[in-house]
Amino acid sequence: MSRLLEIIDLKRWFPVRKDGETRQLHAVDGINFHLEPGETVGLVGESGCGKSTLVRLLTRTLDLTDGQVRFRNNDLGLIRAREMALHPQRKDVQMVFQDPTDSLNPRYTARQTIAESVRLLCGMRGAAAAARVEEAADWVGLPHALLDRYPHQLSGGQKARVGIARAIVGRPALLVLDEPTAALDVSVQTVILQLLDRLKRELDMSFLFVSHDLNVVRLLCDRVLVMYLGQIVESGPTEAVFRAPAHPYTRALIASLPGGLAHGQASASDLLVGGDPQSPIDPDPNRCRLLGRCPRGLAPCAEKGPQLIDIGHDRHVACHYPAVVQHVRQ
C-alpha cells in the first residue's frame, strides 16, 4: 500500500531571546512517522509537547525548519504556508478544531460556514454549492432547519457537527482532529465519536487524532504515537501499547488514567516523579528528555539521548531501559 502521509525528520524550531542571546526552542525535533490510507492514528502527549506545532506543520499552516512532509509522495513541505492557502492539494488535508465555539465565525450561519469551504475548496458556486452544503449537513446528521442558525443558537454537539461538516465537505483524504470532543459532555462525545468513525469508513478518509484523552484514543485509533518534548517516544498498535506500554512516559500516562484501564500492565509505580518537564529551549541532545521525571532514569540516560528503535510487532520505543514487553499474538 502506498503511504498517504510520510513525515521524515521533521523539525520546527522557534527562535527565542533569553538573557540577551537568541536561542532555539525545539518544538518539533526530528519526527518520523507515516499514515496509511484508511488508518486512524492517535497522537498523544501533554500540553506543550509540540502536538499543535506538528499539526500545524502537516496541515501546512506553519513553515517548517527542516525535514519533509510527504503527502501522496509530494513534498508539501516545499510549499510555503502562505501559498498553501490557494494550493489545489489543500482540500485533501483538512482539520477539525478543538473548541467548536471558538472555531466558528459567530457572524456566519452554519450554512455560510459550510458554504465558505465549498466555495474555496471545491470551487463550486450557485445551486451546485447549495446542494453540496446540504449534502454535507446530511453526512454529519445536522437537520437542514438548523443550517440557518448562528453558532450561539446551536448546542455544543450541533456546533461540533458544523465544524466537521466544514472540514469534510471537500472530501479530504486526511482529516486532522485536534481534540474534537474535549469541549463536549460525555453524553455528546459518544455521538460525535461514533459519527466520526462512521464518516471515516463512508468517505474513505484517514484520521490523525490528536488528544490527551487516552480513553478516547484507545476507542478510535488503530495506531498510537506518544510524543514527549518534541519527539516521538513510543509508537505501535493501540491495543498493544495500552496493554503493555514500553516507554516509561507511556506507562506513566496510562497509570495516570482515573478509573483504571482493564488488563493494562502499568501501575502506580510507573507514575512520573518530580515536577515540570525540562525546558525545550536548546535541549541537550545527549540526554534523555524525560530524565528528572522518569521513575527509571539511570546514569547512561544523562550521557546519550535514546533513539526510536524497532522492538518488533510494528512497535517502536525511544528508551535505554524500556519495560520488557511480551507480545501477545492476536
Place this chain on the structure above:
Amino acid sequence: MSALIPNAAAEGSIAISGTAAPKAPAALLLEVDQLAVEFRTRSGTVRALEDVSLALAEGETVGLVGESGSGKSVLSFAAMGIQDPAARITAGSLRFAGQDLLAHKGAAMKALRGREMAMIFQNPRVALNPIRAVGRQIEDVLARHTDLHAAARRRRAIECLAEVRIPDPERRYAAYPFELSGGMCQRVMIAIALACKPRLLIADEPTTGLDVTTQAAIMRLISELSAERRMATLLITHDLGLAREYCDRIAVMHAGHIVEVGPTETLFAAPRHPYTERLIAATPVGAASLDDLAAIEGNLPDLRRTDLPSCRFAERCARRGRECDAPLGLVAVGAQHSVACHRPLGTESAEAQHVAFA
C-alpha cells in the same frame, strides 16, 4: 480580621480554627437541605436548582457529577455564598458546621470563606490575578484571615507552596501566573485554598484541561491533604472515572435535581436511576469498543419552561411510564443510597411479582 470571633461566639458552636480536633468522627459539616435557586432573566425564570439536599461529613470526599448545565456549579457557588447577583435562593437551607449560612451576610460570610471553607476554581489562569506574584496572592488570604505579620506571612506562603509540592518554592513565590505551567497554576490555586486550613474544600473541576499525568498528581495531592486534615471535599466533575477513583460517595445531578446519591462502588455496580446508568454507559472508561458506548438521548430540558415535569429526566427516559408524572423525591434504596425515580432500575423482579399477583 476579628469579625469571625464575635460572630462565632454569637453562633456558639463553631470551632474558631480549622486545626481544632473534630468532635465526632462523622459530624456533618455541610448540610444542603431542599435548596432551590432561581435566576431571573429577561427570557424567563430559570429554575436552576430545585429540592437539592446533600450532606458532607468531616473527612469525606463526595463527587458531584452530571452534564454541563445540570447545576453543579450553581450549587457550589450557593454554598460559598458567591452566586451571581441574578440568582435567588427561594427555598431550603444551607448549614455549615451547624450555622445557617443563609442568615450570614457580607462580613460574616467573608470571614468563613477562605478560612473555614475554600474553593478551587475551574480555570487557574482565569482565577489567578495575572499581575500579582503568586506568593503575594497567597499572602492576601493570610492577611485577611490571620494576624501574622508580614515576614511570617511570607514564610507561611512559601510553606504553602511547598505543601502543594511546588519545587523551589522560594523562587516560585515571586513568579507571575504566566510564568508557570497550567499544573503549577492549579497547585497555586490549591495552595491559596488551603492556606488557612479550611474544613471544607469545594473543588470545581480542579483538573479540567490538565494533562492526565498532572491530573493524577493534583488529585493525589488533594486526597492526601484531605486525609491529613480530615477535610471534607466536594469534587465537582463531569469525569465519572475521576469521581470513581477519588470519591467515597457520588451524587448525580440532572437539570437541577439530585437524581441519585450513593457510595461510589454501589453506584457503579448497580445504578438505580436510568440517568446514572446512561451516564456510566456513555463514559469511555474501560469500555471495550466504540460500539459499546451508548449516547444519552436528547438534551437537558430548558429550565425556563413553566411546564417542567416533576421528573426532569422523563422526556429523555426510555423507562418512562404513567406514574412518572407524580411528584418525586429522593427515596432511600439502600445503605446511604437514595434515588429519585418512580421506576428505578433493578426492580424488574419486583415488577414481575406485581404482575403475578394482579
